[in-house]
Amino acid sequence: SVSVIKEYNVKRPYISKHSSHYRSFQVQRRKQKVENLIKYLKERQTIFIKRREDSENIIRASYIISEKIAKHSRNYSDGEFVKECLQAVAEIFxxxxxxxxxxxxxxxxxxxxxxxxxxxxxxxxxxxxxxxxxxxxxxxxxxxxxxxxxxxxxxxxxxxxxxxxxxxxxxxxxxxxxxxxxxxxxxxxxxxxxxxxxxxxxxxxIHQENFIYFIKSRALNHRQFKEFLEDIEAEYGDLTYYCEVRRLSKGKMLKRFYDLRSEIFTFMEMKGKSMPESSDDGWICDLAFLVDFISYLNELNLKLQEDQFIHQSYSHIKTFQNKMQLLERQLRNCNTFHFPTLAIHGKTIVLLKQMRFQDFxxxxxxxxxxxxxxxxxxxxxxxxxxxxxxxxxxxxxxxxxxxxxxxxxxxxxxxxxxxxxxxxxxxxxxxxxxxxxxxxxxxxxxxxxxxxxxxxxxxxxxxxxxxxxxxxxxxxxxxxxxxxxxxxx
Known part of the structure; x- marks a missing residue:
């Protein structure tokens, strides 16, 4: 009776979850599938045990070779020749x-x-x-x-x-x-x-940028900038320093920088730092484009963060390239539907970064x-x-x-x-x-x-x-x- 209960417990998850997949398998194919699954499980269980045994096997091999040389009364120098042979074999495997x-x-x-x-x-x-x-x-x-x-x-x-x-x-x-x-x-x-x-x-x-380090990397500048934002009742109380949260926050960092651009330009002038970009409408337009563009790169980066083989990564990149081609065509026609920040700024530009996908x-x-x-x-x-x-x-x-x-x-x-x-x-x-x-x-x-x-x-x-x-x-x-x-x- 106990064995019947155990058999039922094993069959129940199989019937509810796996039977539809394996129902069409013939006897021989089913047997082969079971053998492959058992083999795969054993390989996973022994992969790290094998590595711990490697050092012992190397020492064991050296003793066995020494014993063989001594038993056959060979010259000790033959050991060096055997070593060269083993190295040649090792290079193959x-x-x-x-x-x-x-x-x-x-x-x-x-x-x-x-x-x-x-x-x-x-x-x-x-x-x-x-x-x-x-x-x-x-x-x-x-x-x-x-x-x-x-x-x-x-x-x-x-x-x-x-x-x-x-x-x-x-x-x-x-x-x-x-x-x-x-x-x-x-x-x-x-x-x-x-x-x-x-x-x-x-x-x-995505490449690293060093635009806001002047403010955040110096404690005095950082305190003064936060006080300045409080005094003018700015929408945000600080800049985002992307190195604190790595690359996937770069879009948020750029968006914060874009939203605070007027305050940043004013503060930099107060500190004696000339910023000719503040009056360059084309540069501001480029920045607005970059804010939107980086958000698409973030989506791609999230997909690339997964544990996967390289051909799967390449599939994500191909999809990204197709999206970029669509965006390029829309920008050439002055369509900013997929670029909300750029649309708010009120200008369109024909700019598409040349991504470094030549490797792939x-x-x-x-x-x-x-x-x-x-x-x-x-x-x-x-x-x-x-x-x-x-x-x-x-x-x-x-x-x-x-x-x-x-x-x-x-x-x-x-x-x-x-x-x-x-x-x-x-x-x-x-x-x-x-x-x-x-x-x-x-x-x-x-x-x-x-x-x-x-x-x-x-x-x-x-x-x-x-x-x-x-x-x-x-x-x-x-x-x-x-x-x-x-x-x-």
């Missing part, structure tokens, strides 16, 4: 990874640089964690950031030859033409005779191969993938597999012996960051270093944020066992 890098200023005026890594192993298992957070005490030039990153990667045994993608905030120090981080990384790859075309570079859409456009074919390999035109695919894609597109069983499974599960199920290049291609694309959303999420948690705790050390600060952002659960039981207990308590 090593994990590929991508990095996301961003910078923000904390309350103690220290530039905090954060690096996230997204790694894909041979089994197409994804690991995405914060690699490091460090305070840049010196200047934040491309050279400084590159040297810090180089030491960081060496400490985590990450190699530039396995770096497939880099996402940054788009500042000159990151993506400038000469001495930026990107140019330094490309030079490093070139020195290793690695084709830099294989490195995918993406940078954030250059990857469009590759992203389509990754997300829809059965629909891609073979002639558009890279030559090295064409033969395997023909085999793939001619396989009806695999086509059904892709319809019934997620993109990750489908690529995991591909026979590596038949499609080695496609599987490796999928690994690289799965490793890419579509945006620096992970960095943005971390900076939103930087409130842990508020003014009352601004003396917290960089090491403690990094550890706090690592715990706050990590998807890996802490091993509390191990910490308890390691902790020295006080018996008297």
């Amino acid at each position: 090593c994990s590929v990874f991508s990095l996301a890098i961003d910078e923000s200023i904390d309350v103690s005026n220290t530039a905090q640089l954060v690096v996230f890594v997204r790694e894909i192993d041979e089994g197409l298992n994804i690991t995405e964690e914060m690699l490091s957070l460090w305070g840049m005490k010196d200047t934040t030039t491309g050279e400084n950031i590159f040297q810090e990153l180089k030491m960081l990667m060496a400490g985590f045994n990450l190699h530039f030859k396995n770096l497939h993608g880099l996402s940054t905030n788009g500042t000159p120090a990151m993506v400038g033409s000469k001495a930026s981080l990107v140019s330094k990384i490309r030079s490093e790859l070139a020195s290793m005779n690695i084709d830099t075309k294989d490195l995918s570079i993406f940078h954030c859409i 456009r250059s990857q469009e074919t590759n992203l389509r191969i990754f997300s829809s390999p059965f629909d891609i035109n073979i002639n558009q695919a890279p030559e090295e993938l064409q033969m395997e894609l023909i085999e793939l597109q001619g396989n009806e069983d695999l086509k059904r597999e892709m319809r019934d499974h997620s993109l990750i599960e489908f690529n995991k199920s591909l026979p590596r012996e038949n499609f080695p290049l496609i599987v490796d291609f999928a690994r690289k694309k799965m490793s890419l960051f579509g945006s620096i959303y992970k960095c943005e999420q971390l900076f939103s948690k930087m409130k842990s270093k508020f003014k009352a705790r601004s003396r917290i050390t960089d090491n403690h600060f990094e550890n706090n944020l690592r715990v706050a952002t990590s998807s890996i659960s802490s091993n509390i039981e191990m910490l308890v066992k390691k902790h020295q207990r006080q018996i008297s308590h």
Whole structure:
């Protein structure tokens, strides 16, 4: 009777929620689906256990090799030859990874640089964690950031030859033409005779502006400005400082600036700061346009903040581009329906910012191969993938597999012996960051270093944020066992 009750409890949620999806499955297909689900669950459960065992396996392997050399009376120098062979094999099966890098200023005026890594192993298992957070005490030039990153990667045994993608905030120090981080990384790859075309570079859409720092970064100016707004009974009592709440508030910051523009211009004149823009009607019109335009960028940014693969990010960007084309046509016809701030100002302008989507456009074919390999035109695919894609597109069983499974599960199920290049291609694309959303999420948690705790050390600060952002659960039981207990308590 007890077993009957258990069976009913298991069947009830299946009948109510899942039966409609699996009712059409035949016996063999149902059995295969169950096996795949069990396999996927076991893989998820063992992914981090495997990483803890890696260091022990390396030591174990060295002892086994030493024993074999001794038993066969081989020269000790043979160990070096075996090591070279193992390194050659490891280069074939090593994990590929991508990095996301961003910078923000904390309350103690220290530039905090954060690096996230997204790694894909041979089994197409994804690991995405914060690699490091460090305070840049010196200047934040491309050279400084590159040297810090180089030491960081060496400490985590990450190699530039396995770096497939880099996402940054788009500042000159990151993506400038000469001495930026990107140019330094490309030079490093070139020195290793690695084709830099294989490195995918993406940078954030919205750039940082420094317009209102003069008022808010100086305590005296800030107090005087707030008093000035109170005296004239302005609509708002202060400016919004967007770094306090990061990029998604930039639209609100610009709207506040636009609403207070007359008061700001008057205050700046009182402080002896010349602002010729105050009498430039075209500049005011541009500002009104920007207030409305940034709101659309905020919508896009919110969608890019989600945890997703890069082809999904690209879909959001394509939709955004279609909206921009509509807005451009309307502006050319003096239609400001979708630009309320600009409409209130009473003037129209023909202005559409050239967005930096070339990164994604250059990857469009590759992203389509990754997300829809059965629909891609073979002639558009890279030559090295064409033969395997023909085999793939001619396989009806695999086509059904892709319809019934997620993109990750489908690529995991591909026979590596038949499609080695496609599987490796999928690994690289799965490793890419579509945006620096992970960095943005971390900076939103930087409130842990508020003014009352601004003396917290960089090491403690990094550890706090690592715990706050990590998807890996802490091993509390191990910490308890390691902790020295006080018996008297």
